[in-house]
Amino acid sequence: MKHQSKKVLTIICISLLLMSLAPRTAHGQQIDSASDIDISVIEGQQPILNSPGQLSAAGAVVIEQSTGKVLYGKYEDRRLYPASTTKILTALLAAEYGDLDETIVVGEEIFLAALDGSKAGLEENEEITLRDLVYGLLIHSGNDAANTIAVHIARRVSEKNLPVEEAMEYFANMMNERARKAGAQNSSFVNAHGYHDPGHYTTAYDLAMIGREAAKNEFFMEAVSTTAMNNTFWTSGAPRFWRSKNRLLKEDDSEYYEWATGGKTGYTSAAGQCLVTFASKDGLDLISVVLKSDPDMQWCETRELLEYGFSNFRYHAVLERGEIVETLPVDNYASDDWGSLAVQVSSDDWGDVFHKDDIPEIRREIIWEPSLLSEKSTQDLPRLKAPISKGQKIGELKVTLRGQVLKNVPLIAVRDVKRKDILDILTNQPGDGTPFGLSWLKFAGLAVSALALIKIAVLFIKRRRRRRHYTIFRRY
Numbered sequence: 001m002k003h004q005s006k007k008v009l010t011i012i013c014i015s016l017l018l019m020s021l022a023p024r025t026a027h028g029q030q031i032d033s034a035s036d037i038d039i040s041v042i043e044g045q046q047p048i049l050n051s052p053g054q055l056s057a058a059g060a061v062v063i064e065q066s067t068g069k070v071l072y073g074k075y076e077d078r079r080l081y082p083a084s085t086t087k088i089l090t091a092l093l094a095a096e097y098g099d100l101d102e103t104i105v106v107g108e109e110i111f112l113a114a115l116d117g118s119k120a121g122l123e124e125n126e127e128i129t130l131r132d133l134v135y136g137l138l139i140h141s142g143n144d145a146a147n148t149i150a151v152h153i154a155r156r157v158s159e160k161n162l163p164v165e166e167a168m169e170y171f172a173n174m175m176n177e178r179a180r181k182a183g184a185q186n187s188s189f190v191n192a193h194g195y196h197d198p199g200h201y202t203t204a205y206d207l208a209m210i211g212r213e214a215a216k217n218e219f220f221m222e223a224v225s226t227t228a229m230n231n232t233f234w235t236s237g238a239p240r241f242w243r244s245k246n247r248l249l250k251e252d253d254s255e256y257y258e259w260a261t262g263g264k265t266g267y268t269s270a271a272g273q274c275l276v277t278f279a280s281k282d283g284l285d286l287i288s289v290v291l292k293s294d295p296d297m298q299w300c301e302t303r304e305l306l307e308y309g310f311s312n313f314r315y316h317a318v319l320e321r322g323e324i325v326e327t328l329p330v331d332n333y334a335s336d337d338w339g340s341l342a343v344q345v346s347s348d349d350w351g352d353v354f355h356k357d358d359i360p361e362i363r364r365e366i367i368w369e370p371s372l373l374s375e376k377s378t379q380d381l382p383r384l385k386a387p388i389s390k391g392q393k394i395g396e397l398k399v400t401l402r403g404q405v406l407k408n409v410p411l412i413a414v415r416d417v418k419r420k421d422i423l424d425i426l427t428n429q430p431g432d433g434t435p436f437g438l439s440w441l442k443f444a445g446l447a448v449s450a451l452a453l454i455k456i457a458v459l460f461i462k463r464r465r466r467r468r469h470y471t472i473f474r475r476y
Contacts, residue, residue: 059075118142312356319349
């Protein structure tokens with residue numbers, strides 16, 4: 001008995017020891033007690049279940065590009081440092097506000113780039129087009145190119161020859177304004193390159209929304225998909241090579257991802273490994289963001305996010321403008337009409353990205369305008385009543401998914417339907433919901449008969465008057 005007690009105590013002690021050595025977790029995430037990054041999380045943001053496995057990234061998201069819909073997010077609203085993924089916003093502003101073929105003279109702003117930051121190798125007084133500056137920015141992640149772009153665009157937009165530091169501050173304000181316009185509400189940008197600054201931060205979601213705006217620009221997508229470029233813009237004429245570090249885009253790399261159409265890497269010791277990726281497959285365009293991933297984990301975690309999106313979601317067109325959704329019988333219509341009316345969707349085309357399992361569950365329900373329904377209308381067979389005007393709202397189409405309303409759109413008449421007039425009523429012409437009325441031949445026969453009856457009646461009355469007169473004459 002005593003031996004058994006010792007055995008039980010030993011098992012309990014070993015169990016407690018193992019529990020103390022196990023990593024602490026929160027919502028399935030390992031907690032790093034040594035983390036020195038000051039981050040904030042919006043209340044309620046947690047990883048979604050039944051999604052990609054445990055990611056090392058402190059913040060991650062994958063969205064559908066055309067709608068901006070979040071397909072998966074892990075602390076996507078957590079404020080983190082973006083490092084060089086900042087350059088997506090810088091390139092967007094360059095493409096939107098600059099002349100890509102304009103030649104720019106590189107100035108002293110390149111010396112404000114930190115010595116330990118990545119550079120495109122620009123020289124002071126070098127002449128280079130804005131287009132090539134953007135290539136140097138995105139391919140080789142040049143901080144010097146970022147500063148040159150910032151100063152040039154700031155002076156161009158302000159129409160002032162601003163001092164270098166003032167121009168860079170002006171450009172940072174432009175960045176923040178453009179980010180908010182893109183839907184990035186939890187970001188703050190203080191420089192054009194993303195070199196670490198405590199006041200320079202974003203979120204995975206914000207960065208995805210900025211990327212979504214940038215992806216609309218054809219030149220940006222061309223530049224962000226380019227992995228190598230050689231040029232001789234140095235004053236010495238020596239060749240200069242720009243090479244991307246994005247392994248997902250290189251066909252000869254083991255991390256190559258065939259569906260990737262572009263991307264931007266980023267790294268600082270404070271930001272960790274960062275990666276924004278654009279990808280397209282089977283008509284679906286996705287953007288993924290991972291921030292503060294563990295070393296070399298950004299590649300596989302990005303692939304996992306994108307594959308989750310491609311495997312589980314697709315775009316589904318639900319409504320098409322002008323689509324005929326129903327044709328109804330009409331009562332009280334004029335004789336020159338055919339007594340039926342088509343109704344169509346009046347809103348613009350609409351669709352969304354849905355989980356593949358949800359698409360068969362989408363329902364469409366029509367709610368008719370009660371005042372336009374005929375007395376003969378039933379729930380199973382609705383009927384309208386004339387008059388009806390072209391473009392008049394006939395009802396509403398409600399689109400639902402498992403009881404949740406996704407969209408309400410008006411339904412309108414495709415043409416005019418006049419009501420029957422007095423002649424139609426006299427001749428029993430169509431419009432009463434019964435088969436076609438009396439023919440004109442029958443109507444003529446009826447008219448002749450009616451005239452004959454009237455004539456007989458008149459003759460009868462005249463004859464009676466004559467007979468009465470004759471009787472009176474004889475009596476007197």
